[in-house]
Amino acid sequence: xxxxxxxxxxxxxxxxxxxxxxxxxxxxxxxxxxxxxxxxxxxxxxxxxxxxxxxxxxxxxxxxxxxxxxxxxxxxxxxxxxxxxxxxxxxxxxxxxxxxxxxxxxxxxxxxxxxxxxxxxxxxxxxxxxxxxxxxxxxxxxxxxxxxxxxxxxxxxxxxxxxxxxxxxxxxxxxxx
Amino acid sequence: xxxxxxxxxxxxxxxxxxxxxxxxxxxxxxxxxxxxxxxxxxxxxxxxxxxxxxxxxxxxxxxxxxxxxxxxxxxxxxxxxxxxxxxxxxxxxxxxxxxxxxxxxxxxxxxxxxxxxxxxxxxxxxxxxxxxxxxxxxxxxxxxxxxxxxxxxxxxxxxxxxxxxxxxxxxxxxxxxxxxxxxxxxxxxxxxxxxxxxxxxxxxxxxxxxxxxxxxxxxxxxxxxxxxxxxxxxxxxxxxxxxxxxxxxxxxxxxxxxxxxxxxxxxxxxxxxxxxxxxxxxxxxxxxxxxxxxxxxxxxxxxxxxxxxxxxxxxxxxxxxxxxxxxxxxxxxxxxxxxxxxxxxxxxxxxxxxxxxxxxxxxxxxxxxxxxxxxxxxxxxxxxxxxxxxxxxxxxxxxxxxxxxxxxxxxxxxxxxxxxxxxxxxxxxxxxxxxxxxxxxxxxxxxxxxxxxxxxxxxxxxxxxxxxxxxxxxxxxxxxxxxxxxxxxxxxxxxxxxxxxxxxxxxxxxxxxxxxxxxxxxxxxxxxxxxxxxxxxxxxxxxxxxxxxxxxxxxxxxxxxxxxx
Ligand SMILES: Cc1ncc(C[n+]2csc(CCOP(=O)(O)OP(=O)(O)O)c2C)c(N)n1
Ligand SMILES: [Mg+2]
Numbered sequence: 257x258x259x260x261x262x263x264x265x266x267x268x269x270x271x272x273x274x275x276x277x278x279x280x281x282x283x284x285x286x287x288x289x290x291x292x293x294x295x296x297x298x299x300x301x302x303x304x305x306x307x308x309x310x311x312x313x314x315x316x317x318x319x320x321x322x323x324x325x326x327x328x329x330x331x332x333x334x335x336x337x338x339x340x341x342x343x344x345x346x347x348x349x350x351x352x353x354x355x356x357x358x359x360x361x362x363x364x365x366x367x368x369x370x371x372x373x374x375x376x377x378x379x380x381x382x383x384x385x386x387x388x389x390x391x392x393x394x395x396x397x398x399x400x401x402x403x404x405x406x407x408x409x410x411x412x413x414x415x416x417x418x419x420x421x422x423x424x425x426x427x428x429x430x431x432x433x
Numbered sequence: 434x435x436x437x438x439x440x441x442x443x444x445x446x447x448x449x450x451x452x453x454x455x456x457x458x459x460x461x462x463x464x465x466x467x468x469x470x471x472x473x474x475x476x477x478x479x480x481x482x483x484x485x486x487x488x489x490x491x492x493x494x495x496x497x498x499x500x501x502x503x504x505x506x507x508x509x510x511x512x513x514x515x516x517x518x519x520x521x522x523x524x525x526x527x528x529x530x531x532x533x534x535x536x537x538x539x540x541x542x543x544x545x546x547x548x549x550x551x552x553x554x555x556x557x558x559x560x561x562x563x564x565x566x567x568x569x570x571x572x573x574x575x576x577x578x579x580x581x582x583x584x585x586x587x588x589x590x591x592x593x594x595x596x597x598x599x600x601x602x603x604x605x606x607x608x609x610x611x612x613x614x615x616x617x618x619x620x621x622x623x624x625x626x627x628x629x630x631x632x633x634x635x636x637x638x639x640x641x642x643x644x645x646x647x648x649x650x651x652x653x654x655x656x657x658x659x660x661x662x663x664x665x666x667x668x669x670x671x672x673x674x675x676x677x678x679x680x681x682x683x684x685x686x687x688x689x690x691x692x693x694x695x696x697x698x699x700x701x702x703x704x705x706x707x708x709x710x711x712x713x714x715x716x717x718x719x720x721x722x723x724x725x726x727x728x729x730x731x732x733x734x735x736x737x738x739x740x741x742x743x744x745x746x747x748x749x750x751x752x753x754x755x756x757x758x759x760x761x762x763x764x765x766x767x768x769x770x771x772x773x774x775x776x777x778x779x780x781x782x783x784x785x786x787x788x789x790x791x792x793x794x795x796x797x798x799x800x801x802x803x804x805x806x807x808x809x810x811x812x813x814x815x816x817x818x819x820x821x822x823x824x825x826x827x828x829x830x831x832x833x834x835x836x837x838x839x840x841x842x843x844x845x846x847x848x849x850x851x852x853x854x855x856x857x858x859x860x861x862x863x864x865x866x867x868x869x870x871x872x873x874x875x876x877x878x879x880x881x882x883x884x885x886x887x888x889x890x891x892x893x894x895x896x897x898x899x900x901x902x903x904x905x906x907x908x909x910x911x912x913x914x915x916x917x918x919x920x921x922x923x924x925x926x927x928x929x930x931x932x933x934x935x936x937x938x939x940x941x942x943x944x945x946x947x948x949x950x951x952x953x954x955x956x957x958x959x960x961x962x963x964x965x966x967x968x969x970x971x972x973x974x975x976x977x978x979x980x981x982x983x984x985x986x987x988x989x990x991x992x993x994x995x996x997x998x
Binding site for chain 2: 270274275282285286319320323324327330427
């Protein structure tokens with residue numbers, strides 16, 4: 257039986273608790289599921305945190321995972337969305353030798369065309385930032401690589417859903433209606 | 434609000450326990466929990482601490498206590514090895530939904546992360562096997578966290594909670610006042626059913642011709658035995674139990690058609706794949722119950738009564754889910770349902786029972802061959818106790834035989850490690866059961882293998898004087914594993930034969946009356962004598978070495994392919 261596999265963005269609203277990251281990641285570990293990216297941040301509601309986790313799994317598995325996550329005491333609610341149902345971005349930073357910026361005219365063209373920003377320039381290196389979809393940050397990576405990348409880093413996915421998540425309703429609060 | 438008093442964190446822990454109605458704890462002391470033990474000493478007239486001989490024993494004793502009394506079991510242990518020794522019992526309580534609060538000592542907060550003496554990350558270790566856990570580093574947090582711990586352990590689907598308290602927090606002074614916890618905003622213990630689903634379920638039940646109920650521990654944990662009985666009596670639906678549902682309905686009830694699952698009864702297993710409606714009540718479709726999911730009850734509509742939403746559609750997709758506590762939801766259905774009976778369908782179960790009786794049961798409980806069988810020992814215990822005993826079992830062949838043949842009149846009378854299958858469970862659990870129901874007879878049925886995993890708890894039994902009756906069914910094998918080796922590994926008996934010690938001498942070494950029997954003609958009187966004793970008693974029965982438990986659904990097979998030989 258081969259089930260269709262999809263990329264899901266899981267959004268989890270939680271109380272702020274020290275052990276919670278461990279508890280949530282253990283749910284994936286127990287089921288041998290790879291977490292592709294994970295970010296945590298303050299949410300739109302005071303003292304409530306938000307985890308955004310990206311996984312690629314089957315439709316039936318994602319439903320069961322969401323229920324297991326919601327079962328954790330300090331999880332307020334968890335949602336899963338396909339890429340179509342969310343607006344999401346990642347940010348990448350590229351550190352390149354300053355020398356190439358002056359020697360290779362081409363680099364400036366690349367930066368301009370990819371709508372990336374130069375964040376900082378120093379005598380030895382400069383840093384480019386690009387926020388966008390995975391394909392975009394990857395394309396820029398491919399373009400810059402021939403000039404020698406000193407460092408590269410990409411953030412986890414941040415995303416907001418197209419539909420309202422109604423966390424406030426669950427908590428009886430008054431936001432995101 | 435009551436007035437607050439200035440006390441140490443350690444004393445606060447004790448006062449919290451007393452506020453929660455705790456009068457008994459099982460545990461083991463050590464450096465990081467000494468302040469709490471010091472307070473236990475001062476409060477010993479209010480709080481009885483039972484010193485087990487191993488922390489694992491403390492967890493199983495707390496489980497046994499909880500399973501028969503419905504109260505929260507409480508365990509204390511020190512940091513490091515004390516805490517790690519709890520893990521098996523916590524995992525067992527988690528998978529079998531037993532309410533338990535474990536309190537561990539921890540190194541002082543300024544030492545956390547320094548690999549201090551007996552520092553271990555018990556929060557990290559216990560996270561996947563607890564319903565909730567929390568570390569306390571400040572005394573002021575103790576009352577709130579402990580109140581929450583008890584609330585979470587016993588509400589909704591119960592489970593184990595671990596609270597780790599640093600030693601400095603135990604010493605620190607604080608203003609104590611206690612407020613019980615009645616809700617946690619991010620936690621919905623009992624989800625709401627929908628009337629619509631109740632009505633749909635009623636329709637399905639009323640129109641079904643061959644309905645079958647499978648009930649689990651949810652009926653017992655929800656104290657819903659009466660509601661459950663009214664439901665089945667009004668509908669006339671045959672009802673089968675999972676191993677943890679056992680004793681939820683009296684064995685002799687005319688609609689009780691036996692056990693489902695790997696070593697369950699022939700009828701309910703085969704007819705699972707023939708019924709037109711399967712009503713699952715407070716059970717979770719464990720693989721030992723369902724066999725191969727691809728062929729499990731595919732012809733049937735399924736209704737699932739369940740308190741834990743994560744169990745819905747986890748293993749088996751259901752047509753209707755009725756969320757909530759079965760004590761509340763079952764009567765909703767009973768009230769709307771037509772009175773009915775299913776005589777012809779019920780007879781089918783009886784026909785299967787007769788086949789099983791001829792092929793399996795007769796030789797198990799009334800053997801004609803020389804060797805003693807486990808089944809006849811259980812039958813004799815039934816007769817001696819008149820079905821009124823609490824039966825505590827370990828894990829293996831003796832467990833399956835005991836659960837198959839033990840008879841019960843009262844609920845909360847079967848204590849076994851179902852989900853985790855923890856060998857070593859029974860002896861300490863029996864101690865806990867006896868302390869949780871002192872007026873009742875408690876008989877532990879244990880294999881010679883599992884007995885030796887927690888045999889040191891004989892010391893606790895002797896010291897407390899708890900009149901537990903211990904029956905070791907000695908086949909000189911890790912019998913259940915040997916059976917698999919015989920059936921599926923061409924009799925290669927790798928490391929399953931045991932040369933056992935003199936069990937009687939060991940029991941006597943702990944000053945416990947003990948006897949060993951090898952012949953049938955000694956059986957009845959020995960069991961009667963054991964039951965008549967008002968002290969702990971040990972009885973070793975030498976049973977046939979290579980007997981097998983049947984019926985059996987080989988793992989991966991369909992429930993309807995259950996084998997009788
Ligand atoms: C802690 C633990 N280790 C291993 C097992 C695997 N196991 C299941 S049954 C069994 C044999 C039990 O032997 P015994 O206690 O003598 O009972 P019998 O089956 O002979 O009645 C074993 C080893 C287990 N369930 N628990
Ligand atoms: Mg054995």
